[in-house]
Amino acid sequence: MSDRSAQAYSQALQYIPGGVNSPARAFGAVGGGPRFVSHGRAAHLFDLDGREYIDYVCSWGPLIFGHAHPRVVRAIQEACERGTSFGAPTELEVAMAAQVCAMVPSIEMVRMVNSGTEATMSAVRVARGYTGRDKIIKFEGCWHGHGDSFLIKAGSSALTLGAPDSPGVPASVAADTLTLPYNDADAVAHAVARNPGQVAAVIVEPVAGNMGTVLPCAGFLESLRQITRDHGIVLIFDEVITGFRVAPGGAQQRFGVTPDLTCLGKIVGGGLPVGAYGGRREIMSEVSPMGRRISQAGTLSGNPLAMAAGLAQLQMLTEPGVYERLEQVSVTLAEGMRDSVRRLGRRFAVNQVGAMLCLFFVEGEVNDYAAVTRADTDLFRRYFWACLERGLYLAPSQFECMFPSAVHSDDDIEATLRAQYEALRAVL
Numbered sequence: 001m002s003d004r005s006a007q008a009y010s011q012a013l014q015y016i017p018g019g020v021n022s023p024a025r026a027f028g029a030v031g032g033g034p035r036f037v038s039h040g041r042a043a044h045l046f047d048l049d050g051r052e053y054i055d056y057v058c059s060w061g062p063l064i065f066g067h068a069h070p071r072v073v074r075a076i077q078e079a080c081e082r083g084t085s086f087g088a089p090t091e092l093e094v095a096m097a098a099q100v101c102a103m104v105p106s107i108e109m110v111r112m113v114n115s116g117t118e119a120t121m122s123a124v125r126v127a128r129g130y131t132g133r134d135k136i137i138k139f140e141g142c143w144h145g146h147g148d149s150f151l152i153k154a155g156s157s158a159l160t161l162g163a164p165d166s167p168g169v170p171a172s173v174a175a176d177t178l179t180l181p182y183n184d185a186d187a188v189a190h191a192v193a194r195n196p197g198q199v200a201a202v203i204v205e206p207v208a209g210n211m212g213t214v215l216p217c218a219g220f221l222e223s224l225r226q227i228t229r230d231h232g233i234v235l236i237f238d239e240v241i242t243g244f245r246v247a248p249g250g251a252q253q254r255f256g257v258t259p260d261l262t263c264l265g266k267i268v269g270g271g272l273p274v275g276a277y278g279g280r281r282e283i284m285s286e287v288s289p290m291g292r293r294i295s296q297a298g299t300l301s302g303n304p305l306a307m308a309a310g311l312a313q314l315q316m317l318t319e320p321g322v323y324e325r326l327e328q329v330s331v332t333l334a335e336g337m338r339d340s341v342r343r344l345g346r347r348f349a350v351n352q353v354g355a356m357l358c359l360f361f362v363e364g365e366v367n368d369y370a371a372v373t374r375a376d377t378d379l380f381r382r383y384f385w386a387c388l389e390r391g392l393y394l395a396p397s398q399f400e401c402m403f404p405s406a407v408h409s410d411d412d413i414e415a416t417l418r419a420q421y422e423a424l425r426a427v428l
Ligand SMILES: *Cc1c(COP(=O)(O)O)cnc(C)c1O
Pocket: 114, 115, 116, 117, 118, 120, 143, 144, 145, 146, 205, 209, 210, 238, 239, 240, 241, 265, 266, 275
Protein backbone atom coordinates (compact mmCIF):
# COMPACT_ATOMS: atom_id res chain seq x y z
CA MET A 1 0.00 0.00 0.00
CA SER A 2 1.08 3.57 -0.63
CA ASP A 3 2.79 5.39 2.23
CA ARG A 4 0.57 8.37 2.86
CA SER A 5 -2.57 6.23 2.61
CA ALA A 6 -1.05 3.82 5.11
CA GLN A 7 -0.26 6.70 7.46
CA ALA A 8 -3.71 8.23 7.18
CA TYR A 9 -5.28 4.81 7.64
CA SER A 10 -3.39 4.00 10.83
CA GLN A 11 -4.44 7.38 12.28
CA ALA A 12 -8.00 6.84 11.13
CA LEU A 13 -8.10 3.45 12.86
CA GLN A 14 -7.41 5.23 16.13
CA TYR A 15 -10.40 7.54 15.93
CA ILE A 16 -12.96 6.03 13.57
CA PRO A 17 -14.37 2.49 13.82
CA GLY A 18 -12.47 0.51 11.20
CA GLY A 19 -10.94 3.77 9.99
CA VAL A 20 -13.92 4.48 7.74
CA ASN A 21 -17.25 6.27 7.95
CA SER A 22 -19.03 3.55 5.98
CA PRO A 23 -17.91 -0.10 6.06
CA ALA A 24 -17.98 -0.63 2.28
CA ARG A 25 -14.97 1.68 2.02
CA ALA A 26 -12.79 -0.55 4.15
CA PHE A 27 -10.98 -3.16 2.09
CA GLY A 28 -12.37 -5.91 4.34
CA ALA A 29 -13.30 -8.27 1.52
CA VAL A 30 -10.00 -7.91 -0.32
CA GLY A 31 -7.53 -7.46 2.55
CA GLY A 32 -5.12 -4.56 3.03
CA GLY A 33 -5.96 -0.93 3.69
CA PRO A 34 -7.97 1.52 1.58
CA ARG A 35 -6.41 4.15 -0.65
CA PHE A 36 -7.06 7.62 0.76
CA VAL A 37 -8.29 10.07 -1.86
CA SER A 38 -6.74 13.42 -2.60
CA HIS A 39 -9.11 14.54 -5.35
CA GLY A 40 -11.03 13.51 -8.43
CA ARG A 41 -11.44 14.92 -11.90
CA ALA A 42 -14.03 13.61 -14.38
CA ALA A 43 -13.65 9.80 -14.42
CA HIS A 44 -10.30 9.86 -12.64
CA LEU A 45 -9.42 9.54 -8.98
CA PHE A 46 -6.09 10.54 -7.39
CA ASP A 47 -4.81 9.11 -4.12
CA LEU A 48 -2.63 10.84 -1.52
CA ASP A 49 0.52 9.57 -3.22
CA GLY A 50 -0.48 11.02 -6.56
CA ARG A 51 -1.47 7.70 -8.14
CA GLU A 52 -4.17 8.04 -10.74
CA TYR A 53 -7.02 5.60 -11.28
CA ILE A 54 -9.94 5.27 -13.65
CA ASP A 55 -12.81 5.30 -11.17
CA TYR A 56 -15.67 2.77 -11.40
CA VAL A 57 -16.98 3.42 -7.90
CA CYS A 58 -17.87 7.05 -8.54
CA SER A 59 -18.82 7.55 -4.91
CA TRP A 60 -20.87 4.29 -5.10
CA GLY A 61 -23.12 5.68 -7.79
CA PRO A 62 -23.94 9.37 -7.33
CA LEU A 63 -21.36 10.75 -9.77
CA ILE A 64 -23.05 10.07 -13.10
CA PHE A 65 -21.01 12.97 -14.56
CA GLY A 66 -17.81 12.09 -12.74
CA HIS A 67 -15.87 14.13 -10.21
CA ALA A 68 -16.07 17.89 -9.82
CA HIS A 69 -18.10 18.52 -12.96
CA PRO A 70 -17.86 22.29 -13.57
CA ARG A 71 -21.63 22.74 -13.76
CA VAL A 72 -22.20 20.91 -10.48
CA VAL A 73 -19.37 22.80 -8.78
CA ARG A 74 -20.71 26.12 -10.00
CA ALA A 75 -24.24 25.31 -8.82
CA ILE A 76 -22.95 24.48 -5.34
CA GLN A 77 -20.79 27.62 -5.20
CA GLU A 78 -23.67 29.85 -6.20
CA ALA A 79 -25.99 28.27 -3.63
CA CYS A 80 -23.30 28.44 -0.97
CA GLU A 81 -22.86 32.16 -1.31
CA ARG A 82 -26.55 32.70 -0.53
CA GLY A 83 -26.33 30.71 2.71
CA THR A 84 -25.90 27.04 3.49
CA SER A 85 -29.20 26.25 5.23
CA PHE A 86 -32.32 28.10 6.26
CA GLY A 87 -34.83 25.71 7.77
CA ALA A 88 -37.42 27.54 5.70
CA PRO A 89 -38.58 26.63 2.20
CA THR A 90 -36.70 27.75 -0.90
CA GLU A 91 -37.53 27.81 -4.61
CA LEU A 92 -34.71 25.33 -5.22
CA GLU A 93 -36.70 22.66 -3.38
CA VAL A 94 -39.73 23.28 -5.59
CA ALA A 95 -37.58 23.11 -8.72
CA MET A 96 -36.05 19.84 -7.52
CA ALA A 97 -39.43 18.30 -6.69
CA ALA A 98 -40.85 19.32 -10.07
CA GLN A 99 -37.79 17.90 -11.85
CA VAL A 100 -38.06 14.56 -10.03
CA CYS A 101 -41.80 14.32 -10.74
CA ALA A 102 -41.22 15.15 -14.42
CA MET A 103 -38.52 12.51 -14.84
CA VAL A 104 -40.24 9.75 -12.81
CA PRO A 105 -43.94 9.95 -13.70
CA SER A 106 -45.13 7.56 -10.95
CA ILE A 107 -43.91 10.16 -8.45
CA GLU A 108 -46.72 12.67 -8.06
CA MET A 109 -45.41 14.09 -4.79
CA VAL A 110 -41.95 13.78 -3.28
CA ARG A 111 -40.18 14.42 0.02
CA MET A 112 -36.47 15.14 0.12
CA VAL A 113 -34.42 13.54 2.87
CA ASN A 114 -30.68 13.26 3.52
CA SER A 115 -29.77 9.70 2.55
CA GLY A 116 -31.09 6.60 0.85
CA THR A 117 -31.50 4.99 4.26
CA GLU A 118 -33.82 7.77 5.35
CA ALA A 119 -35.79 7.39 2.14
CA THR A 120 -36.43 3.66 2.59
CA MET A 121 -37.15 3.95 6.31
CA SER A 122 -39.64 6.73 5.63
CA ALA A 123 -41.29 4.95 2.70
CA VAL A 124 -41.88 1.86 4.83
CA ARG A 125 -43.34 3.96 7.65
CA VAL A 126 -45.65 5.66 5.18
CA ALA A 127 -46.71 2.29 3.74
CA ARG A 128 -47.44 1.03 7.26
CA GLY A 129 -49.30 4.19 8.21
CA TYR A 130 -51.30 4.11 5.00
CA THR A 131 -52.30 0.44 5.18
CA GLY A 132 -52.50 0.10 8.97
CA ARG A 133 -50.40 -3.09 8.69
CA ASP A 134 -46.98 -3.97 10.13
CA LYS A 135 -45.24 -6.61 8.02
CA ILE A 136 -42.97 -5.98 5.07
CA ILE A 137 -41.48 -8.27 2.43
CA LYS A 138 -37.97 -7.75 1.10
CA PHE A 139 -35.52 -9.88 -0.90
CA GLU A 140 -32.27 -11.67 -0.21
CA GLY A 141 -29.29 -9.78 -1.58
CA CYS A 142 -31.12 -6.44 -1.77
CA TRP A 143 -29.83 -3.61 0.40
CA HIS A 144 -32.08 -0.82 1.55
CA GLY A 145 -29.74 1.04 3.88
CA HIS A 146 -29.24 0.37 7.56
CA GLY A 147 -32.75 0.83 8.98
CA ASP A 148 -33.60 -1.83 11.59
CA SER A 149 -36.42 -3.29 9.49
CA PHE A 150 -34.01 -4.06 6.65
CA LEU A 151 -31.19 -5.66 8.63
CA ILE A 152 -33.01 -8.95 8.66
CA LYS A 153 -31.91 -12.22 7.11
CA ALA A 154 -34.14 -14.96 5.81
CA GLY A 155 -35.39 -17.61 8.21
CA SER A 156 -34.46 -21.25 7.73
CA SER A 157 -37.26 -21.79 5.22
CA ALA A 158 -38.58 -19.15 2.88
CA LEU A 159 -41.80 -18.94 4.85
CA THR A 160 -40.45 -18.66 8.38
CA LEU A 161 -39.90 -15.32 10.05
CA GLY A 162 -36.66 -13.46 9.63
CA ALA A 163 -33.86 -13.10 12.16
CA PRO A 164 -31.81 -9.99 13.00
CA ASP A 165 -28.79 -9.65 10.71
CA SER A 166 -26.96 -7.32 13.11
CA PRO A 167 -26.55 -7.10 16.85
CA GLY A 168 -28.77 -4.29 18.07
CA VAL A 169 -31.73 -5.15 15.86
CA PRO A 170 -34.57 -6.34 18.12
CA ALA A 171 -36.12 -9.74 17.44
CA SER A 172 -39.48 -7.97 17.63
CA VAL A 173 -38.53 -5.90 14.58
CA ALA A 174 -37.27 -8.99 12.74
CA ALA A 175 -40.65 -10.62 13.27
CA ASP A 176 -42.24 -8.08 10.92
CA THR A 177 -39.81 -8.50 8.01
CA LEU A 178 -40.09 -11.44 5.63
CA THR A 179 -37.01 -11.99 3.48
CA LEU A 180 -37.59 -13.97 0.27
CA PRO A 181 -35.42 -15.06 -2.68
CA TYR A 182 -35.00 -12.45 -5.43
CA ASN A 183 -36.76 -13.28 -8.69
CA ASP A 184 -39.12 -15.69 -6.93
CA ALA A 185 -42.64 -14.34 -7.33
CA ASP A 186 -44.19 -17.63 -6.13
CA ALA A 187 -42.48 -17.16 -2.78
CA VAL A 188 -44.12 -13.74 -2.53
CA ALA A 189 -47.55 -15.13 -3.36
CA HIS A 190 -47.12 -17.81 -0.68
CA ALA A 191 -45.88 -15.36 1.95
CA VAL A 192 -48.80 -13.03 1.29
CA ALA A 193 -51.24 -15.92 1.53
CA ARG A 194 -49.69 -17.04 4.83
CA ASN A 195 -49.96 -13.52 6.31
CA PRO A 196 -53.43 -12.42 5.20
CA GLY A 197 -54.15 -8.73 5.65
CA GLN A 198 -50.83 -8.19 7.42
CA VAL A 199 -48.37 -7.15 4.72
CA ALA A 200 -47.98 -3.38 4.38
CA ALA A 201 -45.29 -3.27 1.72
CA VAL A 202 -43.13 -5.18 -0.69
CA ILE A 203 -39.81 -3.38 -1.14
CA VAL A 204 -37.47 -4.39 -3.94
CA GLU A 205 -34.50 -3.12 -5.90
CA PRO A 206 -36.01 -3.42 -9.42
CA VAL A 207 -32.49 -4.24 -10.57
CA ALA A 208 -30.48 -5.56 -7.64
CA GLY A 209 -27.31 -3.51 -7.33
CA ASN A 210 -26.03 -4.60 -3.95
CA MET A 211 -25.15 -8.19 -4.84
CA GLY A 212 -23.29 -7.23 -7.96
CA THR A 213 -25.78 -6.55 -10.74
CA VAL A 214 -28.76 -8.91 -10.88
CA LEU A 215 -31.54 -8.21 -13.36
CA PRO A 216 -35.19 -8.98 -12.74
CA CYS A 217 -36.25 -12.12 -14.65
CA ALA A 218 -39.05 -11.71 -17.18
CA GLY A 219 -42.33 -11.31 -15.32
CA PHE A 220 -40.88 -10.88 -11.80
CA LEU A 221 -41.64 -7.19 -11.38
CA GLU A 222 -44.99 -7.61 -13.15
CA SER A 223 -45.93 -10.38 -10.72
CA LEU A 224 -44.98 -8.22 -7.74
CA ARG A 225 -47.22 -5.51 -9.15
CA GLN A 226 -50.10 -7.93 -9.60
CA ILE A 227 -49.84 -9.55 -6.17
CA THR A 228 -49.51 -6.24 -4.32
CA ARG A 229 -52.41 -4.71 -6.22
CA ASP A 230 -54.62 -7.73 -5.49
CA HIS A 231 -53.90 -7.54 -1.75
CA GLY A 232 -53.81 -3.79 -1.09
CA ILE A 233 -50.06 -3.89 -0.45
CA VAL A 234 -47.86 -0.88 -1.20
CA LEU A 235 -45.22 -1.73 -3.82
CA ILE A 236 -42.00 0.18 -3.12
CA PHE A 237 -39.22 0.30 -5.70
CA ASP A 238 -35.92 1.14 -4.07
CA GLU A 239 -34.33 2.99 -6.98
CA VAL A 240 -31.52 4.53 -4.95
CA ILE A 241 -29.09 3.02 -7.46
CA THR A 242 -31.25 2.50 -10.55
CA GLY A 243 -32.95 5.91 -10.38
CA PHE A 244 -31.66 8.10 -13.26
CA ARG A 245 -29.07 5.38 -14.00
CA VAL A 246 -30.78 2.72 -16.12
CA ALA A 247 -33.15 5.25 -17.73
CA PRO A 248 -34.24 8.85 -17.05
CA GLY A 249 -37.26 7.44 -15.20
CA GLY A 250 -35.35 4.61 -13.55
CA ALA A 251 -35.93 0.87 -13.71
CA GLN A 252 -39.71 1.40 -13.56
CA GLN A 253 -39.49 3.14 -16.92
CA ARG A 254 -37.03 0.67 -18.42
CA PHE A 255 -39.10 -2.38 -17.40
CA GLY A 256 -42.51 -0.73 -17.66
CA VAL A 257 -43.76 -1.56 -14.17
CA THR A 258 -45.18 1.18 -11.98
CA PRO A 259 -44.70 1.07 -8.20
CA ASP A 260 -46.77 2.95 -5.61
CA LEU A 261 -43.75 4.51 -3.91
CA THR A 262 -40.18 5.06 -5.11
CA CYS A 263 -37.03 5.64 -3.07
CA LEU A 264 -34.24 7.70 -4.55
CA GLY A 265 -30.73 8.62 -3.43
CA LYS A 266 -27.21 8.75 -4.80
CA ILE A 267 -27.58 10.42 -8.27
CA VAL A 268 -30.43 12.64 -7.04
CA GLY A 269 -27.95 14.45 -4.78
CA GLY A 270 -25.16 15.08 -7.27
CA GLY A 271 -22.56 13.90 -4.75
CA LEU A 272 -24.10 15.64 -1.74
CA PRO A 273 -26.05 13.78 0.96
CA VAL A 274 -29.57 13.42 -0.43
CA GLY A 275 -32.37 10.92 -0.57
CA ALA A 276 -35.98 11.22 -1.62
CA TYR A 277 -39.16 9.20 -1.50
CA GLY A 278 -42.38 9.79 -3.30
CA GLY A 279 -45.17 8.29 -5.31
CA ARG A 280 -48.94 8.29 -5.57
CA ARG A 281 -50.55 11.48 -4.35
CA GLU A 282 -53.15 9.52 -2.40
CA ILE A 283 -50.41 7.90 -0.30
CA MET A 284 -48.04 10.88 0.00
CA SER A 285 -50.99 13.02 1.13
CA GLU A 286 -50.92 11.17 4.45
CA VAL A 287 -47.41 12.42 5.31
CA SER A 288 -47.13 15.04 8.05
CA PRO A 289 -48.31 17.82 8.05
CA MET A 290 -51.07 16.45 5.75
CA GLY A 291 -53.76 13.81 6.17
CA ARG A 292 -53.10 11.28 8.88
CA ARG A 293 -49.81 13.04 9.61
CA ILE A 294 -47.47 10.10 9.30
CA SER A 295 -44.35 11.43 10.98
CA GLN A 296 -41.28 12.28 8.93
CA ALA A 297 -39.07 15.35 9.26
CA GLY A 298 -35.49 16.62 8.84
CA THR A 299 -33.63 19.77 9.90
CA LEU A 300 -31.41 19.75 6.81
CA SER A 301 -33.84 18.08 4.37
CA GLY A 302 -33.98 19.94 1.07
CA ASN A 303 -30.67 21.62 1.88
CA PRO A 304 -29.94 24.30 -0.74
CA LEU A 305 -26.41 23.09 -1.55
CA ALA A 306 -27.65 19.55 -1.99
CA MET A 307 -30.63 20.64 -4.08
CA ALA A 308 -28.39 22.75 -6.30
CA ALA A 309 -25.94 19.91 -6.91
CA GLY A 310 -28.66 17.33 -7.52
CA LEU A 311 -30.71 19.57 -9.74
CA ALA A 312 -27.67 20.45 -11.85
CA GLN A 313 -27.05 16.75 -12.50
CA LEU A 314 -30.69 15.96 -13.23
CA GLN A 315 -30.88 18.82 -15.72
CA MET A 316 -27.72 17.62 -17.44
CA LEU A 317 -29.25 14.13 -17.63
CA THR A 318 -32.18 15.46 -19.66
CA GLU A 319 -29.88 16.72 -22.42
CA PRO A 320 -29.90 14.75 -25.67
CA GLY A 321 -27.53 11.82 -26.04
CA VAL A 322 -26.64 11.31 -22.38
CA TYR A 323 -28.40 7.95 -21.92
CA GLU A 324 -27.22 6.75 -25.32
CA ARG A 325 -23.66 7.50 -24.21
CA LEU A 326 -24.12 5.79 -20.83
CA GLU A 327 -25.51 2.72 -22.57
CA GLN A 328 -22.71 2.69 -25.15
CA VAL A 329 -20.00 2.93 -22.48
CA SER A 330 -21.59 0.19 -20.41
CA VAL A 331 -22.29 -2.19 -23.28
CA THR A 332 -18.74 -1.71 -24.60
CA LEU A 333 -17.35 -2.54 -21.17
CA ALA A 334 -19.62 -5.56 -20.72
CA GLU A 335 -18.88 -6.98 -24.17
CA GLY A 336 -15.18 -6.33 -23.74
CA MET A 337 -15.16 -8.12 -20.41
CA ARG A 338 -17.08 -11.10 -21.81
CA ASP A 339 -14.60 -11.25 -24.65
CA SER A 340 -11.60 -11.15 -22.28
CA VAL A 341 -13.05 -13.91 -20.15
CA ARG A 342 -13.76 -16.05 -23.25
CA ARG A 343 -10.26 -15.52 -24.61
CA LEU A 344 -8.93 -16.86 -21.33
CA GLY A 345 -11.13 -19.93 -21.65
CA ARG A 346 -13.65 -19.16 -18.91
CA ARG A 347 -17.42 -18.61 -18.83
CA PHE A 348 -17.87 -16.09 -16.05
CA ALA A 349 -21.13 -14.15 -15.99
CA VAL A 350 -21.15 -10.46 -16.89
CA ASN A 351 -24.48 -8.81 -16.00
CA GLN A 352 -25.24 -5.34 -17.34
CA VAL A 353 -28.18 -3.00 -17.65
CA GLY A 354 -27.89 0.73 -18.30
CA ALA A 355 -24.89 2.18 -16.51
CA MET A 356 -24.42 -0.66 -14.05
CA LEU A 357 -22.57 -3.91 -14.56
CA CYS A 358 -20.72 -6.68 -12.79
CA LEU A 359 -18.24 -9.41 -13.66
CA PHE A 360 -19.09 -12.39 -11.45
CA PHE A 361 -16.51 -15.06 -10.88
CA VAL A 362 -19.33 -17.57 -11.34
CA GLU A 363 -19.77 -19.80 -14.39
CA GLY A 364 -23.31 -19.72 -15.75
CA GLU A 365 -26.25 -17.42 -15.11
CA VAL A 366 -26.58 -15.21 -12.05
CA ASN A 367 -30.20 -14.40 -11.19
CA ASP A 368 -30.38 -14.55 -7.42
CA TYR A 369 -28.42 -14.41 -4.20
CA ALA A 370 -27.79 -18.15 -4.15
CA ALA A 371 -25.96 -17.87 -7.49
CA VAL A 372 -24.08 -14.77 -6.35
CA THR A 373 -22.74 -16.58 -3.30
CA ARG A 374 -21.14 -19.21 -5.56
CA ALA A 375 -18.64 -16.56 -6.70
CA ASP A 376 -14.95 -17.29 -6.25
CA THR A 377 -14.20 -14.44 -3.85
CA ASP A 378 -10.56 -15.40 -3.48
CA LEU A 379 -10.14 -14.99 -7.23
CA PHE A 380 -11.96 -11.66 -7.01
CA ARG A 381 -9.56 -10.52 -4.27
CA ARG A 382 -6.55 -11.20 -6.50
CA TYR A 383 -8.25 -9.65 -9.52
CA PHE A 384 -9.12 -6.53 -7.52
CA TRP A 385 -5.47 -5.90 -6.56
CA ALA A 386 -4.26 -6.71 -10.07
CA CYS A 387 -6.69 -4.07 -11.40
CA LEU A 388 -5.71 -1.50 -8.77
CA GLU A 389 -2.05 -1.96 -9.67
CA ARG A 390 -2.99 -1.27 -13.28
CA GLY A 391 -4.83 1.93 -12.45
CA LEU A 392 -8.43 0.73 -12.16
CA TYR A 393 -10.36 1.68 -9.05
CA LEU A 394 -13.07 -0.96 -8.60
CA ALA A 395 -15.30 -1.46 -5.58
CA PRO A 396 -13.37 -3.65 -3.13
CA SER A 397 -15.94 -6.45 -3.16
CA GLN A 398 -17.28 -9.03 -5.61
CA PHE A 399 -20.80 -8.03 -4.58
CA GLU A 400 -20.78 -4.49 -5.94
CA CYS A 401 -21.39 -2.98 -9.37
CA MET A 402 -19.12 -1.09 -11.69
CA PHE A 403 -20.62 2.36 -12.19
CA PRO A 404 -19.43 3.96 -15.43
CA SER A 405 -20.29 7.62 -15.88
CA ALA A 406 -21.17 9.79 -18.85
CA VAL A 407 -17.64 11.25 -18.72
CA HIS A 408 -15.70 7.99 -19.03
CA SER A 409 -13.99 8.65 -22.36
CA ASP A 410 -13.32 6.21 -25.19
CA ASP A 411 -9.67 6.24 -24.09
CA ASP A 412 -10.75 5.41 -20.53
CA ILE A 413 -12.79 2.46 -21.79
CA GLU A 414 -10.00 1.16 -23.99
CA ALA A 415 -7.45 1.48 -21.17
CA THR A 416 -9.89 -0.23 -18.81
CA LEU A 417 -10.45 -3.23 -21.05
CA ARG A 418 -6.73 -3.62 -21.67
CA ALA A 419 -5.92 -3.43 -17.94
CA GLN A 420 -8.75 -5.82 -17.08
CA TYR A 421 -7.58 -8.38 -19.59
CA GLU A 422 -4.06 -8.21 -18.24
CA ALA A 423 -5.31 -8.42 -14.66
CA LEU A 424 -7.44 -11.47 -15.51
CA ARG A 425 -4.58 -13.15 -17.33
CA ALA A 426 -2.34 -12.55 -14.33
CA VAL A 427 -4.73 -14.13 -11.82
CA LEU A 428 -6.33 -16.99 -13.76
C1 LIG B 1 -27.02 2.96 -1.17
C2 LIG B 1 -28.36 2.36 -1.07
C3 LIG B 1 -29.26 2.69 -0.04
C4 LIG B 1 -28.84 3.52 1.13
O1 LIG B 1 -28.49 4.82 0.79
P1 LIG B 1 -27.53 5.65 1.79
O2 LIG B 1 -27.50 7.00 1.18
O3 LIG B 1 -26.22 4.93 1.80
O4 LIG B 1 -28.18 5.62 3.12
C5 LIG B 1 -30.54 2.20 -0.12
N1 LIG B 1 -30.94 1.42 -1.13
C6 LIG B 1 -30.11 1.08 -2.13
C7 LIG B 1 -30.63 0.25 -3.26
C8 LIG B 1 -28.79 1.51 -2.12
O5 LIG B 1 -27.96 1.12 -3.09
